[in-house]
Amino acid sequence: MLDLILRRCALPTGGELVDIAVKDGRIAEVRPALEAQARDEIAVDGRLVTPSFVDSHFHMDSTLSYGLPRVNESGTLLEGIALWGELKPNLTGDAVKERARRLCRWSIARGTLAIRSHVDTSDPSLLAVRALLEVREEMKPWIDLQLVAFPQDGVLRLEGARDSLETALDLGVDVVGGIPHFERTMADGAESVRLLCEIAAERGLRVDMHCDESDDPLSRHVESLIYQTQRLGLHGRVAGSHLTSMHSMDNYYVSKLIPLIAEAGLHAIPNPLINITLQGRHDTYPKRRGMTRVKELMAAGVNVAFGHDCVMDPWYPLGSHDMLEVAHMGLHVGQMTGSAEMLACFDAVTTNGAKALGLDGYGLEPGCRADLVVLQCRNPIEALRLSPTRLYVIRGGRVIARTAPETTELTLGEASETVSFDF
Numbered sequence: 343m344l345d346l347i348l349r350r351c352a353l354p355t356g357g358e359l360v361d362i363a364v365k366d367g368r369i370a371e372v373r374p375a376l377e378a379q380a381r382d383e384i385a386v387d388g389r390l391v392t393p394s395f396v397d398s399h400f401h402m403d404s405t406l407s408y409g410l411p412r413v414n415e416s417g418t419l420l421e422g423i424a425l426w427g428e429l430k431p432n433l434t435g436d437a438v439k440e441r442a443r444r445l446c447r448w449s450i451a452r453g454t455l456a457i458r459s460h461v462d463t464s465d466p467s468l469l470a471v472r473a474l475l476e477v478r479e480e481m482k483p484w485i486d487l488q489l490v491a492f493p494q495d496g497v498l499r500l501e502g503a504r505d506s507l508e509t510a511l512d513l514g515v516d517v518v519g520g521i522p523h524f525e526r527t528m529a530d531g532a533e534s535v536r537l538l539c540e541i542a543a544e545r546g547l548r549v550d551m552h553c554d555e556s557d558d559p560l561s562r563h564v565e566s567l568i569y570q571t572q573r574l575g576l577h578g579r580v581a582g583s584h585l586t587s588m589h590s591m592d593n594y595y596v597s598k599l600i601p602l603i604a605e606a607g608l609h610a611i612p613n614p615l616i617n618i619t620l621q622g623r624h625d626t627y628p629k630r631r632g633m634t635r636v637k638e639l640m641a642a643g644v645n646v647a648f649g650h651d652c653v654m655d656p657w658y659p660l661g662s663h664d665m666l667e668v669a670h671m672g673l674h675v676g677q678m679t680g681s682a683e684m685l686a687c688f689d690a691v692t693t694n695g696a697k698a699l700g701l702d703g704y705g706l707e708p709g710c711r712a713d714l715v716v717l718q719c720r721n722p723i724e725a726l727r728l729s730p731t732r733l734y735v736i737r738g739g740r741v742i743a744r745t746a747p748e749t750t751e752l753t754l755g756e757a758s759e760t761v762s763f764d765f
């Protein structure tokens with residue numbers, strides 16, 4: 343006996359409607375008009391079913407702290423970092439956990455069941471690290487949290503930062519992070535990339551660095567990251583997050599750089615909502631957008647995954663952790679309105695994210711984990727257009743979130759009519 347059948351599902355790749363059968367938490371079969379019975383059935387009736395959304399870049403330790411102890415009035419990255427410095431001494435483990443749990447609930451409701459979160463390891467007590475490791479275990483039945491040891495104040499710039507980072511990894515943090523552009527010099531930045539990649543190689547861990555998150559056209563840390571990836575054989579296990587300086591780089595240099603990124607199998611993780619609001623702040627007009635070259639990276643075969651980065655924290659006052667909002671912004675900022683380009687933006691918050699994080703059993707094929715979302719729309723482009731209701735969110739074959747379809751009752755004359763945007 344099957345556990346669940348989703349009837350008449352539209353898949354992100356198009357084609358005819360199929361039934362998806364689930365057994366023991368995994369997808370058992372995917373085919374049209376399946377003749378089988380299950381304990382439970384959902385009539386999807388032509389709506390889109392996607393593997394759950396993936397957020398490839400987030401900051402769970404600072405999320406939902408907006409206004410604590412004050413708001414970021416200039417809206418700049420540097421005031422955000424200063425503000426986070428003011429907030430850190432007053433953090434408590436309980437408050438970090440409470441906010442992280444709330445954010446996870448929002449994510450699940452929006453159909454995101456995997457998040458890679460950076461966590462600041464600069465504080466020697468590792469209060470936030472310990473809190474998020476607890477939340478990671480507690481939330482494991484419902485959402486995958488992957489934690490990145492992130493030396494926010496610079497692994498070389500801040501004394502003792504290397505020790506705290508290594509302790510965080512000893513405690514069970516999953517991935518090695520970094521912030522080379524925040525080190526004092528370009529040479530120190532390159533040295534931090536070497537050091538951190540070696541730590542990752544020794545421990546058999548993945549790497550995800552905040553890299554060249556500036557408008558400086560001469561920032562060259564992604565080049566170092568590629569070099570160390572090649573040297574240490576970390577091919578396919580390293581991500582460069584943000585890479586915003588590539589927006590401003592000289593075109594000739596970029597024509598050399600992008601093939602090197604592809605060759606090293608580096609994953610690129612732009613954060614469109616944050617890049618468009620934080621970059622270009624020193625410009626008058628014209629103002630640069632600051633997002634990295636998504637279209638060109640994808641054309642070269644680089645895996646590009648989008649991250650949300652922030653929700654209501656020192657750097658960003660908005661958001662409800664909706665990855666479709668992220669894809670929508672990425673599409674606009676990258677001017678990706680061609681139909682294949684729009685589909686690529688949908689992939690950037692689903693399959694590409696799963697690749698960047700190295701998630702096991704992600705997808706819609708038999709054998710994959712039954713982590714699925716039923717949306718109130720018919721295809722990925724409608725999903726981007728509408729940011730529609732997540733009707734069902736399914737984890738391991740079990741419905742863990744359910745939302746009623748959105749409809750509006752209009753009364754324009756004598757009679758009332760019902761309007762919905764999906765059909």
Ligand SMILES: [Zn+2]
Binds near residue numbers: 399400401460552
């Ligand atoms: Zn970040």
